[in-house]
Amino acid sequence: MATTLRDVARHARVSVKTVSNVVNDHPHVSDDVRRRVREAVRALGYRPNLAARTLRTGRAGLLALIVPDVEAPGLHGLAREVVRAATSRGFRVVVDHLGSDTERAAAPARIGAPPGVDAVLLGADMVPPGLIDAQLAAGTPVVLLGESPDPRCDQVALDWARAAADAIEHLLDTGRRRIAAIGARPGEATGPAQPRTLGYRHAVHRAGLDLPAGYLRTTAQQRHEDGYRAARWLFAHEQRPDALFCYADRLAIGALRAAADAGLRVPADVAVIGLGDSEEGRYSRPTLTSVSADPAFLAREAVALVTARLDRPDAAPARITAPHAVLPRESTRPVV
Amino acid sequence: MATTLRDVARHARVSVKTVSNVVNDHPHVSDDVRRRVREAVRALGYRPNLAARTLRTGRAGLLALIVPDVEAPGLHGLAREVVRAATSRGFRVVVDHLGSDTERAAAPARIGAPPGVDAVLLGADMVPPGLIDAQLAAGTPVVLLGESPDPRCDQVALDWARAAADAIEHLLDTGRRRIAAIGARPGEATGPAQPRTLGYRHAVHRAGLDLPAGYLRTTAQQRHEDGYRAARWLFAHEQRPDALFCYADRLAIGALRAAADAGLRVPADVAVIGLGDSEEGRYSRPTLTSVSADPAFLAREAVALVTARLDRPDAAPARITAPHAVLPRESTRPVV
DNA sequence: GTGAAAGCGCTAACAC
DNA sequence: GTGTTAGCGCTTTCAC
Numbered sequence: 001m002a003t004t005l006r007d008v009a010r011h012a013r014v015s016v017k018t019v020s021n022v023v024n025d026h027p028h029v030s031d032d033v034r035r036r037v038r039e040a041v042r043a044l045g046y047r048p049n050l051a052a053r054t055l056r057t058g059r060a061g062l063l064a065l066i067v068p069d070v071e072a073p074g075l076h077g078l079a080r081e082v083v084r085a086a087t088s089r090g091f092r093v094v095v096d097h098l099g100s101d102t103e104r105a106a107a108p109a110r111i112g113a114p115p116g117v118d119a120v121l122l123g124a125d126m127v128p129p130g131l132i133d134a135q136l137a138a139g140t141p142v143v144l145l146g147e148s149p150d151p152r153c154d155q156v157a158l159d160w161a162r163a164a165a166d167a168i169e170h171l172l173d174t175g176r177r178r179i180a181a182i183g184a185r186p187g188e189a190t191g192p193a194q195p196r197t198l199g200y201r202h203a204v205h206r207a208g209l210d211l212p213a214g215y216l217r218t219t220a221q222q223r224h225e226d227g228y229r230a231a232r233w234l235f236a237h238e239q240r241p242d243a244l245f246c247y248a249d250r251l252a253i254g255a256l257r258a259a260a261d262a263g264l265r266v267p268a269d270v271a272v273i274g275l276g277d278s279e280e281g282r283y284s285r286p287t288l289t290s291v292s293a294d295p296a297f298l299a300r301e302a303v304a305l306v307t308a309r310l311d312r313p314d315a316a317p318a319r320i321t322a323p324h325a326v327l328p329r330e331s332t333r334p335v336v
Numbered sequence: 337m338a339t340t341l342r343d344v345a346r347h348a349r350v351s352v353k354t355v356s357n358v359v360n361d362h363p364h365v366s367d368d369v370r371r372r373v374r375e376a377v378r379a380l381g382y383r384p385n386l387a388a389r390t391l392r393t394g395r396a397g398l399l400a401l402i403v404p405d406v407e408a409p410g411l412h413g414l415a416r417e418v419v420r421a422a423t424s425r426g427f428r429v430v431v432d433h434l435g436s437d438t439e440r441a442a443a444p445a446r447i448g449a450p451p452g453v454d455a456v457l458l459g460a461d462m463v464p465p466g467l468i469d470a471q472l473a474a475g476t477p478v479v480l481l482g483e484s485p486d487p488r489c490d491q492v493a494l495d496w497a498r499a500a501a502d503a504i505e506h507l508l509d510t511g512r513r514r515i516a517a518i519g520a521r522p523g524e525a526t527g528p529a530q531p532r533t534l535g536y537r538h539a540v541h542r543a544g545l546d547l548p549a550g551y552l553r554t555t556a557q558q559r560h561e562d563g564y565r566a567a568r569w570l571f572a573h574e575q576r577p578d579a580l581f582c583y584a585d586r587l588a589i590g591a592l593r594a595a596a597d598a599g600l601r602v603p604a605d606v607a608v609i610g611l612g613d614s615e616e617g618r619y620s621r622p623t624l625t626s627v628s629a630d631p632a633f634l635a636r637e638a639v640a641l642v643t644a645r646l647d648r649p650d651a652a653p654a655r656i657t658a659p660h661a662v663l664p665r666e667s668t669r670p671v672v
Numbered sequence: 673g674t675g676a677a678a679g680c681g682c683t684a685a686c687a688c
Numbered sequence: 689g690t691g692t693t694a695g696c697g698c699t700t701t702c703a704c
Contacts, residue, residue: 002475004697015675020699028673047474050452051396052697054387055680062430070406070431071416080407083431094398094430095406095419116386138383139338224619253619260621280616283560283589285596340681351691356683364689388681391696 003044012040023048060116063306066096066131067123068104074146075158075292076249076278078123081299089303091118098124101221108134119306121145122153141309143302147195149319154305156298157321160275163291164199167245167273170289170326172207174334176243176271179204180215182230182255183247188218196247196275212239219251227254235262235270242270243332249274249281252288256331271332286330293324339380348376359384396452399642402432402467403459404440410482411494411628412585412614414459417635425639427454437557440464455642457481458489477645479638483531485655490641492634493657496611499627500535503581503609506625506662508543510670512579512607515540516551518566518591519583524554532583532611548575555587563590571598571606578606579668585610585617588624592667607668622666629660 005023009016014033021029022037029037040046054060065082067073079095086093094117098107108130120135123145132150135142144155171179181200188197197216204211214237219226227246231254234241246252252274259266266272266286274281277292301320309315341359345352350369357365358373365373376382390396401418403409415431422429430453434443444466456471459481468486471478480491507515517536524533533552540547550573555562563582567590570577582588588610595602602608602622610617613628637656645651 002697005699006697016698017676017700018674021674024699030673033673045473049391049697051387051390052680053699054452055385055391055682055696056698056700058680060387069416070419071413077407079431080405080433083406083433087433092430092432094428095415096428097416097419097423116390137381257619257621280619283593283616284619285593285621338681341683342681352681353683353692354690357690360683366689369689385681388696389683391680391698392682392684394696 002049003046004049005046007044008037008040008046011044012037054116059310060118061091062117063091063093063303064096064117064120065093065123066098066111066120068098068100070095070097073123074125074276075123075295075298076276077295078145078298081295082121082123082302085296085299085303089307091303091306098127101126104128107131118310119143121302121306124148141306141313143305143309145298145302152317154309154318155320156301156305157319158293158298158324159195159321161195161199161202163275163293163324164196164245165203166199166324166326167275167291168200168203168207170291170328170332171243171245171271171273172203174267174271174332177209178212178215178239178241179209179243179245180217180234180237180241181245181247182217182219182227182234183222183251184216184218186218186220188216200245212237215241219247222248222250224250224254224257227251228258229254231255231258232262235259235264240270244270244272246272246274249276249278249288249290252290252331253278253280253284256284256286256288266331267333268335273326273332277327282329284331286333289327289329289332291324291326293322298322338385339382340385341382343380344373344376344382347380348373390452395646396454397427398453399427399429399639400432400453400456401429401459402434402447402456404434404436406431406433409459410461410612411459411631411634412612413631414481414634417631418457418459418638421632421635421639425643427639427642434460434463437462443467444470454646455479457638457642460484477642477649479641479645481634481638488653490645490654491656492637492641493655494629494634494660495531495657497531497535497538499611499629499660500532500581501539502535502660502662503611503627504536504539504543506627506664507579507581507607507609507668508539510603510607510668513545514548514551514575514577515545515579515581516553516570516573516577517581517583518553518555518563518570519558519587520552520554522554522556524552536581548573551577558584558586560586560590560593563587564594565590567591567594568598571595571600576606580606580608582608582610585612585614585624585626588626588667589614589616589620592620592622592624602667603669604671609662609668613663618665620667622669625663625665625668627660627662629658634658 005016005019008019070079083093119141125148142153144153217230244255274290277290281288341352341355345355406415419429455477461484478489480489553566580591610626613626617624
């Protein structure tokens with residue numbers, strides 16, 4: 001049996017309340033008593049029972065991080081930084097997988113509303129609507145990371161339209177003119193365009209360039225092979241692009257490989273730019289230019305929003321936009 | 337205020353106990369009552385309070401996964417698979433960062449013994465000794481993933497000596513003769529050799545090859561740049577190696593880059609093999625041959641060990657060895 | 673400044 | 689089959 005507050009109290013010859021005060025660093029405890037209690041705590045190896053504390057206070061000190069996959073969230077480094085930020089604020093993080101695109105439909109039922117957590121951090125786009133409803137119905141605050149806004153939730157937003165436009169600007173700056181895009185969702189043509197696509201279109205339009213048919217390649221997912229296939233297709237286009245804007249770094253890495261297999265040199269024959277600043281892009285050959293938000297910023301702000309929300313449950317939903325930057329590397333070096 | 341068992345009981349006109357029985361799928365409940373209770377649960381949106389249940393049963397349904405970093409554990413895919421395996425067994429996973437090598441010394445104090453978890457999964461080598469002590473003292477079972485055995489803990493072991501030997505065999509099979517190794521710990525020379533080094537030495541020795549001075553390169557960490565530097569050094573060696581055995585994929589990726597910068601072709605001039613089957617190695621240029629254990633196997637067995645341990649706390653520590661395999665890719669293609 | 677006692681929501685004996 | 693009740697370990701009024 002684990003030692004409890006009572007055991008410590010007996011050992012230190014004080015009341016339970018006093019021990020509790022000492023453990024929780026409350027004032028109004030004489031130095032002498034405090035020392036005695038501390039000693040008893042150490043002697044008995046006392047560790048507070050989290051479940052009991054949670055039951056009593058209603059605070060678990062636990063955050064749920066819901067992402068498609070811990071080792072491959074939408075934004076590289078997000079999971080890591082969330083754990084760091086949470087730790088520094090006294091929270092611990094439980095991870096839930098949303099799963100692949102196809103698995104997500106079932107997510108609300110599977111994940112239910114993670115019980116026992118103080119708040120949920122949702123680090124994914126295309127979240128099945130039932131999921132957020134379930135959390136909110138259970139009284140668990142939700143903080144959104146990225147796009148897919150929800151008026152009821154706090155959010156640290158990414159301006160993907162702007163990021164896409166910045167990517168295009170960068171390609172234009174390096175002298176590219178025939179810029180194709182890879183990674184739009186299959187539903188894009190019929191449904192509402194996603195921000196990345198809007199940014200892409202606007203930037204291309206602003207530059208006075210035209211968009212040959214087929215330059216906006218949709219992909220079912222954002223895996224290397226999706227990028228590979230889309231790039232192969234584009235390289236066979238009668239107006240072969242001189243730049244590829246990829247909606248995710250993985251797609252871009254696949255595109256790099258497709259270029260190699262097609263005998264094209266990057267960046268000499270075709271430039272490639274991605275989104276997300278993944279680690280593999282930093283070490284690919286050539287290294288990959290990417291546009292990315294700072295995951296540490298996102299994580300820090302998200303955890304800050306959580307603490308604020310817990311303090312004032314009824315405050316209006318807050319919305320912060322995280323800055324992003326183009327990180328120029330070899331894959332878009334200007335051709336001189 | 338959230339709805340409780342009592343609310344549901346009142347609504348369904350039964351006792352608390354009956355509701356509890358229904359919620360926990362206990363037998364001995366008439367179908368009629370069961371249906372009524374289910375209905376009340378839905379109508380009121382009841383969700384069990386985890387903290388209360390934990391306090392009562394002593395089971396939190398929570399596993400702590402302690403790794404250097406969620407998005408970069410020792411073995412690629414480990415964190416992901418642990419979350420999957422845990423989920424399928426009804427556990428949720430809270431992640432703790434051990435931090436970089438230098439931060440680890442402070443880990444026992446920082447991580448303490450994560451309270452409120454049923455067991456700890458330790459997915460790291462070079463674990464500061466105090467950490468395991470703290471968990472065990474608190475009565476929290478620990479399952480080790482990988483090397484660093486501890487006689488008091490269950491373990492899913494990796495036979496790194498064998499994996500290293502297999503890597504060398506593979507290089508020999510592809511016609512290599514001057515095989516250098518990158519990634520031994522700096523303390524290697526004085527302290528006990530790690531398994532990878534033993535496997536390397538044995539395999540080289542068995543093949544009747546000699547080991548020129550400097551062929552065992554130590555690195556402070558296992559980052560790309562460490563591999564890069566070690567490889568650069570070896571390429572300048574008077575007996576330039578025709579193969580590089582790297583203790584981790586990251587080192588190998590760094591080595592690939594070093595080869596490119598030095599004007600060497602991989603695999604024509606030098607072969608490179610890594611350990612861990614990282615994703616970036618699958619898409620590097622050339623793609624990287626690697627030796628790896630199956631992270632899904634590791635995770636599954638680890639979670640199985642946890643459940644077994646929780647059922648019989650006093651059983652003798654179990655030790656399972658996970659299989660591994662050489663995954664041949666471009667970086668070690670035979671030179672014909 | 674410290675102590676006694678109530679009760680958070682749940683499960684498990686035990687009675688019926 | 690179902691109801692009653694005690695109590696898990698903690699925090700928190702409320703007296704003293």
